[in-house]
Amino acid sequence: MNKKLKEKFDESVNAVLPITVIVLLLSIFVVPMETGTIALFLVGAFMLIIGMAFFQLGAETAMTPLGEGVGSSIMKTRKLPVLIGVCFLMGIIITLAEPDLQVLANQVPSIPNNTLIFTVALGVGVFLVIAVLRILFRISLPVLLCIFYIALFFLSFAAPADFIAVAFDSGGVTTGPMTVPFIMAIGVGLSATRNDKNGSSDSFGLISFCSVGPVLMVLLLGIFYHPTGAAYNETTIPDVITMQDVIREFVHMIPDYAKEVLLSILPVIFVFLIFQLISRRYHKPQVIKMIIGFLYTIIGLILFLTGVNVGFAPVGSLLGSSLAGQPWKWILIPIGALIGYYIVKAEPAVQVLNRQVEDVTNGSISRDTMNLSLSIGVSASVALALLRVLTGLNIYWLLIPGYLIALILTRFVPKVFVGIAFDSGGVASGPMTSTFLLPLAMGACTAIGGNVVTDAFGVVAMVAMAPLIAVQVMGVSYNMKLKKASTPAAAIIGIDDNEILDFEEDF
Numbered sequence: 371m372n373k374k375l376k377e378k379f380d381e382s383v384n385a386v387l388p389i390t391v392i393v394l395l396l397s398i399f400v401v402p403m404e405t406g407t408i409a410l411f412l413v414g415a416f417m418l419i420i421g422m423a424f425f426q427l428g429a430e431t432a433m434t435p436l437g438e439g440v441g442s443s444i445m446k447t448r449k450l451p452v453l454i455g456v457c458f459l460m461g462i463i464i465t466l467a468e469p470d471l472q473v474l475a476n477q478v479p480s481i482p483n484n485t486l487i488f489t490v491a492l493g494v495g496v497f498l499v500i501a502v503l504r505i506l507f508r509i510s511l512p513v514l515l516c517i518f519y520i521a522l523f524f525l526s527f528a529a530p531a532d533f534i535a536v537a538f539d540s541g542g543v544t545t546g547p548m549t550v551p552f553i554m555a556i557g558v559g560l561s562a563t564r565n566d567k568n569g570s571s572d573s574f575g576l577i578s579f580c581s582v583g584p585v586l587m588v589l590l591l592g593i594f595y596h597p598t599g600a601a602y603n604e605t606t607i608p609d610v611i612t613m614q615d616v617i618r619e620f621v622h623m624i625p626d627y628a629k630e631v632l633l634s635i636l637p638v639i640f641v642f643l644i645f646q647l648i649s650r651r652y653h654k655p656q657v658i659k660m661i662i663g664f665l666y667t668i669i670g671l672i673l674f675l676t677g678v679n680v681g682f683a684p685v686g687s688l689l690g691s692s693l694a695g696q697p698w699k700w701i702l703i704p705i706g707a708l709i710g711y712y713i714v715k716a717e718p719a720v721q722v723l724n725r726q727v728e729d730v731t732n733g734s735i736s737r738d739t740m741n742l743s744l745s746i747g748v749s750a751s752v753a754l755a756l757l758r759v760l761t762g763l764n765i766y767w768l769l770i771p772g773y774l775i776a777l778i779l780t781r782f783v784p785k786v787f788v789g790i791a792f793d794s795g796g797v798a799s800g801p802m803t804s805t806f807l808l809p810l811a812m813g814a815c816t817a818i819g820g821n822v823v824t825d826a827f828g829v830v831a832m833v834a835m836a837p838l839i840a841v842q843v844m845g846v847s848y849n850m851k852l853k854k855a856s857t858p859a860a861a862i863i864g865i866d867d868n869e870i871l872d873f874e875e876d877f
Contacts, residue, residue: 378423511780
């Protein structure tokens with residue numbers, strides 16, 4: 371366990387260090403910051419590193435085995451009502467445990483927090499059932515995605531204009547560090563019971579449906595409530611002078627986030643205990659190991675959320691307002707692109723996805739390749755999101771062409787890349803996006819006097835959309851290599867030789 375923790379710690383350092391260095395350089399050469407603010411940021415970065423390491427180890431030790439166990443067990447029952455009921459309840463429970471959702475709910479004052487949270491949870495529950503039924507009945511993933519995204523955009527035209535970006539952001543924040551490991555593991559467990567050639571590729575795609583569901587449900591909620599005053603609470607920088615003041619800020623907030631995390635994860639632990647009592651799936655050493663894993667997950671999330679909210683969010687807001695307030699405000703776009711390139715690597719759920727991609731494809735699609743693809747995609751999306759902040763460009767001019775390109779690309783890549791790409795969109799927009807990039811956009815929008823609700827909101831949605839295109843472009847390049855080298859697909863991406871042909875026949 372110590373060896374694994376050290377490995378996770380090294381991964382966390384490599385993920386967080388680049389963004390830390392970028393912010394420090396900006397504070398020296400571009401945006402001067404007070405020493406107290408920098409101290410807050412550095413302590414936050416340290417907590418981020420420790421928290422990510424513990425969380426990833428906890429997810430690997432507890433959340434993933436539990437998800438795989440639940441997935442394989444409900445598939446083996448062969449009872450459709452049981453499968454639907456369990457998936458629906460699990461979707462709701464795991465969404466209620468998602469800390470990112472709490473962050474978004476606090477920023478929409480026109481709708482009660484619990485109403486918004488339960489609406490999103492209902493969307494995840496319904497669409498997790500749809501995703502599982504798709505695997506069970508072997509329905510084409512691209513076809514279903516096309517149908518649901520077309521329905522989503524048509525529905526959005528009926529929703530209030532001030533609520534569109536908030537609704538799309540909700541789909542991104544829902545699939546965060548708690549949701550992703552568990553739901554992805556359910557997909558692996560479900561697919562493991564199938565013996566056909568497409569079983570492994572169908573383990574991907576659940577996250578994509580769990581991202582669409584909340585958007586549809588929140589759009590319906592927006593139509594029902596007719597919200598007009600949704601706004602993001604302005605991020606303030608604590609007044610700190612000494613290092614003791616800095617530590618006091620973090621110590622003061624740790625109990626709040628500890629309570630939030632404990633309330634979120636207790637339902638998951640309850641599910642684990644009930645599942646173990648019914649199935650007796652895990653032996654005593656496994657149960658002890660998973661309990662320790664849940665403890666690691668709790669510690670990791672508390673440290674991570676405290677670090678990003680206390681240390682990173684204020685600095686993000688300050689950077690945005692300071693850069694946009696300068697005569698050369700357009701420099702915000704390339705700086706945002708640079709931050710976006712590195713910040714996605716610090717998302718804990720991204721590393722969980724990349725590890726599973728590497729495992730399922732037998733190492734043919736490596737974590738480094740996935741990281742590069744996601745970094746390029748998120749970098750471009752953050753640049754476009756900040757361009758929208760500075761110009762007031764309607765979000766439809768970016769989302770509709772973006773999703774249209776992503777859906778068209780599904781015709782030209784193997785199935786495994788479609789599932790990975792649409793899952794990547796959900797995992798890329800995690801707590802780092804909502805607590806650093808969103809305040810960055812908020813600060814910039816406030817500085818230039820823009821409409822915060824329509825212009826700053828949507829950055830999460832942009833980050834969620836970019837991997838859909840970037841990963842599928844990577845899939846197109848793999849396809850070109852296949853045709854050029856006449857190499858069997860299985861030799862490159864670990865899938866059946868005929869999968870590409872089968873994919874085309876689905877249409």
